[in-house]
Each structure stands twice: as C-alpha cells, then as structure tokens.
Amino acid sequence: MTVEQIIFIITGLFTLGSAFMVVTTQKLIQAALWLVSALFGVTILYAILQADFLAVVQVVVYIGAIAVLFIFAVMLTRKELRDQGSQTRSNWWIAALLGALVLAGLVFLIIGEPAFNRMAQAIPAGVDTLRNLGTALVSPDAYVMPFEVASVLLLSALVGAVYIASRKGEEK
C-alpha cells in the first residue's frame, strides 16, 4: 500500500461516513453540518485527482454558499428548536433495499470491466490544466456555449428564487 492509497481510503471512509450521517441523523441542522464535512471529503478527492480549480470551487461554492443556504433554510422553517416526529419514513427499508440493489449492480459492472483497472498517467510536462480549463470555457470552438447557457440559468434561478420567496401575492 502506498501513501496515496492510504490517504484515499481514509478520505473515502470519512466522506462516506459523513454522507451516511447526512441521511440518517434525526436533527436536520446536524444533517446540514454533516453535509459540510462530506463536501470537504470530496474536496480532498479533487485535490488527489489534481483538479486544483475544482477543489477551490468546491470549497467556495458548495461549502461556502450551498451549505450555508441549507443551514439558513433549516433555521427559517422551524417553529421551535426541536424537530417534530421522526425524520425518516416508516417504509425506509424499501429505500434501503433499492439503494443496496443499485449499489450492487453498479459495483458488479465496475468490477467486471477490465478497462477500469488502469492507473493514472502523470500529467505531461507543459500541460497547464488550469490554463486549459480557462481557455476551454471561453473559446468558441470549445465550451463557450454551455458556459453562457449556465450564466443565463444562474440569472433566471436568481430572479426566480427572489420572486418565489417574496411575500407578494400572499393572502394575509
């Protein structure tokens, strides 16, 4: 076992444990905080994969914005500080069964495919992935169109969220 494998296993167990707590803990605010730790584990995975930009974006966008938004929503939608009743449906075992079946099928497919046993090659010298990503996002013969569509999507989501959450039209 190399150091990299040990780091991967520790990070993976940390991420999966946090994710498991997200879906099982009974206190909603704790679930949101466990989500932060799961997202942080994914950040470490990006760093191991040498996707530097995505690791930073994961911290800034996911942990910095989305997780905080969740915590705000949890605090805005509770009358008292206790959660009422059980947070899990009574027929949760069907969901567990379905999840286990999907997982078994996926793992079966992944293990059966010999092409997935490959190791990563070192990134060739002279390839600047950060510069390549920036160029790819804005060059017309690469991905400028999805990039612009994403910005329109974000703008419409911004306007839509402000309109939906505003008190206008509420009968009171």
Next chain:
Amino acid sequence: MSIPLSWYLILAATLFCIGLFGVLSRRNAIAILLGIELMLNAVNINLVAFWRYRDPAQMAGQVFAVIVFAVAAAEVAVGLALIISVYRRSNTIVADDIDLMKW
C-alpha cells in the same frame, strides 16, 4: 498515481446510493434536497476521475463538472425558495403533507 480508476468509481457509486437512500427515505423536504446534493457530488467525482484517467489535456470532464456546479447552485436556490414559500403558506415542510395538488 497508484490508485486504480475503479476505486473512484466504486466510491462515487456508494456516495450516489447513500444519496438515493436519503432522497427516498426522508420525510423533510430540506433533507431530500441534502440527498440530491450528495448524488450530484458523486456524479462530479466520476466526471473528474474520468478526466484525470483518460486524457488530462482534454478539459471536457472538468468543464462538465463546472456546469454541474452551476446547475446545483441554481437548483438549491430555487428549491429552498420553494420550500420557504410552501412553509409560509401551509406551515409544514414534510413532503407527505404537501398534497394540495394531489387528487
């Protein structure tokens, strides 16, 4: 360099299934959205792993992951706005109790 690609894929599959379980088993609408976030992250791990293990000079995998970030941010913003709006009107965010449009 010593981690096979399948390790990442199995980790992402497990994360996806945990998120799926959360989406299906939770009663609270916010907790359902938390599960969706886990599933989106699992997809992103796959995209970045394939980018790294195929050809790091081609940026398609990372660009796709960036688009998934943007979609996830939009989804959470609109989803939480909807939940807060529903909470104001019907005073509950338990998904089973929001049955106004059920026949």
